[in-house]
Amino acid sequence: MPVSAWRYGRRYRRTAKGVAIAFAAVTSVAHACPIPADTLLETGFEIRSGTVRYVATNGTDANTGSAQSPWRHLQYAADHVGAGDTVCVRGGIYNERLSITSGGSDAAGEIVFEAYPDEQPILDGTGLSIPGGQWGLVTLEDVNRVVVRGFELRNYTTASTAQVPIGLYVTGAGHGIRVIGNRIHDIRTTASGCAANAFGLKVDGTRLASSISELVIAGNEIDHLVLGCSESLSLDGNVEQWQIVGNTVHDTNNIGIGAIGFEGVAPDPGVDQARDGLIADNLVYAISSFGNPAYGNEYAADGIYVDGGTRIVIERNIVHHVDIGIEVASEHAGRTSSDVIVRSNLVYAGNSVGISIGGYSANVGGSERVTIVNNTLYDNDRADTFSGEFQIQYHATSNMFANNIVSASASGVLVNAFTGDTALPADMDRNLYFASGSTPAWIWKGVEYNTLAGYIAGSGEDASALSANPQFINTTTPDLRVLPASPAVGGGINLGMPIVGAHDVAGQARIQGSQIDIGAYEQ
Structure with a gap:
């Protein structure tokens, strides 16, 4: 079954360090056993045609397993139930x-x-x-x-x-x-x-x-x-x-x-x-x-890591205070992670890079056909690894990086494509860049540019990119939504539903009319 055919159920909201996140509700609350079936899949499944058995710390395995006469051990229960049964x-x-x-x-x-x-x-x-x-x-x-x-x-x-x-x-x-x-x-x-x-x-x-x-x-x-x-x-x-x-x-x-x-x-x-x-x-x-x-003393742990996977969607996640936010690569020579979509994620306050593609050395694998759209990268690379907000390493081909807000930490590194080992590691377009209080740096095939115009001319990429303050609502909490006057509002490329997805990180409709915003949130 293709990824696009999967559905999951009811949604609710929780707050994590001031950032709203919407995700799947996993069960109904009830005061009986068994509890109602969950609705994580659109088709549902839980058929409970059998018996409810009970396990309790005051039970014994010689009992019947009823609510009034529970078994003692979970393993005993597993060995004595069948299809359709519930162990409570x-x-x-x-x-x-x-x-x-x-x-x-x-x-x-x-x-x-x-x-x-x-x-x-x-x-x-x-x-x-x-x-x-x-x-x-x-x-x-x-x-x-x-x-x-x-x-x-x-x-x-x-x-x-x-x-x-x-x-x-x-x-x-x-x-x-x-x-x-x-x-x-x-x-x-x-x-x-x-x-x-x-x-x-x-x-x-x-x-x-x-x-x-x-x-x-x-x-x-x-x-x-x-x-x-x-x-x-x-x-x-x-x-x-x-x-x-x-x-x-x-x-x-x-x-x-x-x-x-x-x-x-x-x-x-x-x-x-x-x-x-x-x-x-x-x-x-x-x-x-x-x-x-x-x-040892390396900032090497990913929040989310696809290492050799394929046909995966990574969306609406909040990743913060990790080493590497999201990485799509392969550690095996001649192998790649492929056909991965990374969209509508918040990645902030990392020790190292926000999003990274490509292998970590020339001797390992890489990334191909990875589409990175409508993410918000903010204040990563806090440990001054100078890997930046978005990093492209070895063996990266036919990738896309578009509609992203890229707001650098004190290091100032926005894009770090340092290898130059492929002709076009990524198609870059309509990204919003900002480096507050530091000299911005775009590194493309090993050459550093300190102005957006210089980067566009030197790389031949990101012709419609913007260099401006994204106007986040609050960078302390943080609340990484943008104000109505932000250049991110209506500034993105509408790449269509299969690519940008149905919802932003907060669960709002991503495509509203003909325009689309830059970043993880839609107005």
């Missing part, structure tokens, strides 16, 4: 792992594991082993139609490079899995070097003939992780037709959200990449690798 888990601490190896079916319905309304079941990994060297507190292996909703997963740790703790792990193949409204925190590796790994939420499509597909990861909070060389939330291998929507990822020491390819997770390179996906309406902040033993 009462609040309390469960010091156990949950491995789900039998799922639902299209005909009989999903298996649903969910928290009892207004109660918090906690899976605590303190003292638990890590089977096979890599496992999750909750693991779904080769299953279809399973929902995991409303749990807290915590305290799964290792001090060994031979062990990889994961909060929630989806592996093998399967379709119709939904991970909704959970909190995953304090998953940690204290081992040193880049052989040390831990993950908050990891998805590995490891099969050749079958993928992990129709996957929804929504409304989760993932935080306070110690990751080594790994990601807070990661999709890798043979994974397709997926959504990562409305999650909050923060306070971790490596990448926030990753969509990855060509790592050998799937047995054939032809299917070994996350593809046909949506990363939308997420809030990502407080992400840095500075001081991470795997990186």
Whole structure:
């Protein structure tokens, strides 16, 4: 199914450090179990044709599993339910792992594991082993139609490079899995070097003939992780037709959200990449690798990272106080991230670059057909890495950068295309540039220009670009909407709905008449 065919449901608003964000509502609140089915997908799915079973800390596995006679262990429940059944888990601490190896079916319905309304079941990994060297507190292996909703997963740790703790792990193949409204925190590796790994939420499509597909990861909070060389939330291998929507990822020491390819997770390179996906309406902040033993004192952690993925839309996310805001690249020579759209995102107050494409060196892969439109980049590169607001590195071809507000930090670097290894790394047009209190710098194929006119003449790009104050409402809060008199209002190119998308970062209609604004917001 193409990305454009995916839909998700009701929308609401929350505030993050003064910036409004709209994203998918993930469930209805009810005081009964099971709770009503969510509406994340336009088609919906949750068929509950079976029995409701209960688990509680005061139960016993010799019970019937009814509300009055609950089971004690989640694993016992997983081993004794079938398609269409619901496992309703009462609040309390469960010091156990949950491995789900039998799922639902299209005909009989999903298996649903969910928290009892207004109660918090906690899976605590303190003292638990890590089977096979890599496992999750909750693991779904080769299953279809399973929902995991409303749990807290915590305290799964290792001090060994031979062990990889994961909060929630989806592996093998399967379709119709939904991970909704959970909190995953304090998953940690204290081992040193880049052989040390831990993950908050990891998805590995490891099969050749079958993928992990129709996957929804929504409304989760993932935080306070110690990751080594790994990601807070990661999709890798043979994974397709997926959504990562409305999650909050923060306070971790490596990448926030990753969509990855060509790592050998799937047995054939032809299917070994996350593809046909949506990363939308997420809030990502407080992400840095500075001081991470795997990186030392490097600002290398992305808020959102597509490394070898294809046909992915990244839209309406708010990313702030991270190292690299959004990066689309490939770490593997001869491979690229391709056909990715990055639109209507806010990226601000980063330690390093706001948005980056292309490989980090001449010996790795790159980016092709990446379209970056209607984003607002503000006050990134605070650590004076001089990578700028928008960076183009090696092996970047046939990309587009248009309708973006680019407002530099004290470094003044607006565009940093430093390599010159391709004839046209990106088609640049109708961007609004501003450098307050510093000399502006556009670097194109290694040549630095300090005026917009010089940059346009030297690069042959951005002929309709503007150099002016975007007139943000408030840069302290911040509120990165613009005032009605801003040159961003009505100043963009209307590239059409398939490219610019239906909504801006606040959920307003993007195309209103013939004009379109520059930046992440539409008036």
